Amino acid sequence: METNSSSQTKELNTPEETKITITLPINAYFISGIRDFTLNIIKNTTKFSEQWAYRFQSVVDELCNNAIEYGSAPGKEIKITFIHSKEKYVEIIVEDTGTGKNKITASQLQKLFEERTEPGYLFTGIRGRGLIKIVKEWTDEIKFEESKQGGIKINVKKYLKEEKEKEEVNTNKINLQQESSQVVLN
Amino acid sequence: MTEASITIENLEDEKSNSLTKIIHISGQLDESNIDEKIQPIYKLLEENQKGLNIIFNLENLEYMNSKSIGYLTDIYGKITENKGQTIICNAKPNITDILQVVGLTQLIKTVNSLEEAKKKLNPTNKPTEPTTQEKEPQEEPTEPPQQAQEAPTEAPQQAQEPQEEPTEPPQQAQEAPTPEQPEQKQEQKNPEVKKETPQEIQDPQPQQAQQPPKEPKTQQEPKQNPEQPTQENSNETYKL
Numbered sequence: 001m002e003t004n005s006s007s008q009t010k011e012l013n014t015p016e017e018t019k020i021t022i023t024l025p026i027n028a029y030f031i032s033g034i035r036d037f038t039l040n041i042i043k044n045t046t047k048f049s050e051q052w053a054y055r056f057q058s059v060v061d062e063l064c065n066n067a068i069e070y071g072s073a074p075g076k077e078i079k080i081t082f083i084h085s086k087e088k089y090v091e092i093i094v095e096d097t098g099t100g101k102n103k104i105t106a107s108q109l110q111k112l113f114e115e116r117t118e119p120g121y122l123f124t125g126i127r128g129r130g131l132i133k134i135v136k137e138w139t140d141e142i143k144f145e146e147s148k149q150g151g152i153k154i155n156v157k158k159y160l161k162e163e164k165e166k167e168e169v170n171t172n173k174i175n176l177q178q179e180s181s182q183v184v185l186n
Numbered sequence: 187m188t189e190a191s192i193t194i195e196n197l198e199d200e201k202s203n204s205l206t207k208i209i210h211i212s213g214q215l216d217e218s219n220i221d222e223k224i225q226p227i228y229k230l231l232e233e234n235q236k237g238l239n240i241i242f243n244l245e246n247l248e249y250m251n252s253k254s255i256g257y258l259t260d261i262y263g264k265i266t267e268n269k270g271q272t273i274i275c276n277a278k279p280n281i282t283d284i285l286q287v288v289g290l291t292q293l294i295k296t297v298n299s300l301e302e303a304k305k306k307l308n309p310t311n312k313p314t315e316p317t318t319q320e321k322e323p324q325e326e327p328t329e330p331p332q333q334a335q336e337a338p339t340e341a342p343q344q345a346q347e348p349q350e351e352p353t354e355p356p357q358q359a360q361e362a363p364t365p366e367q368p369e370q371k372q373e374q375k376n377p378e379v380k381k382e383t384p385q386e387i388q389d390p391q392p393q394q395a396q397q398p399p400k401e402p403k404t405q406q407e408p409k410q411n412p413e414q415p416t417q418e419n420s421n422e423t424y425k426l
Contacts, residue, residue, distance in 0.1 A: 061216065126256035129256060134288065
């Protein structure tokens with residue numbers, strides 16, 4: 001695991017940004033540790049709520065599962081990078097080696113992703129919901145890029161400010177409803 | 187392998203002849219264990235086909251991934267096809283959140299306690315109220331129209347009243363297609379939608395169960411508002 005503080009890597013990190021990179025062997029058994037790590041780092045080092053810490057847990061799990069299952073051959077590794085700015089966003093990057101049995105390019109994956117996010121798409125299998133239903137819904141940005149190793153790099157980002165604004169809107173809605181119900185009762 | 191356990195308990199109902207099982211799921215269901223752990227449930231379905239009701243007690247379930255959601259959806263489809271009912275109870279907030287974002291709470295009833303789940307079961311095995319959540323969240327007044335917009339023709343019926351038509355098996359069948367039908371129906375409706383892609387390789391399900399879920403029935407899963415999960419079905423609230 002590599003942790004870069006702003007003093008060590010000025011080109012990549014800003015003073016408010018922390019980057020952690022984890023390289024993991026291809027084995028689903030290790031993913032539970034990554035989930036725990038994700039949960040703790042989001043809860044303890046960012047201003048996202050506990051609910052969002054659990055959501056990121058799912059996001060990371062789904063991305064890693066795809067990287068392992070589709071993007072990597074046995075014996076290879078995947079790379080997971082966490083970048084967070086305390087007051088701004090959390091960014092998660094998952095990279096595979098492109099050595100899976102059915103190699104797919106980033107553009108193909110992008111197209112697949114767009115197909116399945118169209119309204120009316122029917123999920124009829126056991127699989128296929130992770131990226132579309134969970135990762136898409138719980139992130140603000142998703143990018144599919146070719147990685148240097150020949151695989152795919154998926155970059156997702158979630159902004160804190162937008163989330164806080166939504167929470168405020170929801171809180172205001174609840175307050176308005178409560179006030180209106182009180183008016184009715186009176 | 188991540189720790190998880192699935193235990194099956196019989197629920198004796200003296201008032202009716204319905205067969206109900208309580209499935210207690212604990213631990214974490216993920217890619218390392220779900221294929222194996224889910225097999226007893228499929229075996230149960232194989233042994234009890236008609237009128238089987240299932241209550242999933244998720245009190246001690248800490249995590250479930252999208253594949254386990256897929257299995258749950260498939261199991262729901264099989265139970266519904268055989269005129270049974272499926273209820274989820276005691277889900278933790280993060281689990282409820284996952285179920286909501288994939289739209290499963292639109293299909294399967296979710297309640298706060300096992301007792302409530304037992305009461306929900308109709309002793310005559312007739313489908314009851316729509317599978318809506320027990321308490322409508324006050325912070326989500328605009329959800330239904332959005333869901334209706336995003337879900338095409340069949341989905342609103344599926345989402346809102348999947349079990350209100352006990353006398354219309356064909357429609358239910360349409361809403362919950364059998365494993366052999368989805369491809370035909372989907373190809374007719376959306377011939378351009380690719381179902382079989384490199385990413386859609388089906389898992390080589392263990393052959394222990396009679397019918398591995400190759401093409402399971404699934405209901406369309408209307409889009410949920412992921413930003414505002416309801417908390418009424420959970421025993422805890424998230425810190426904001």
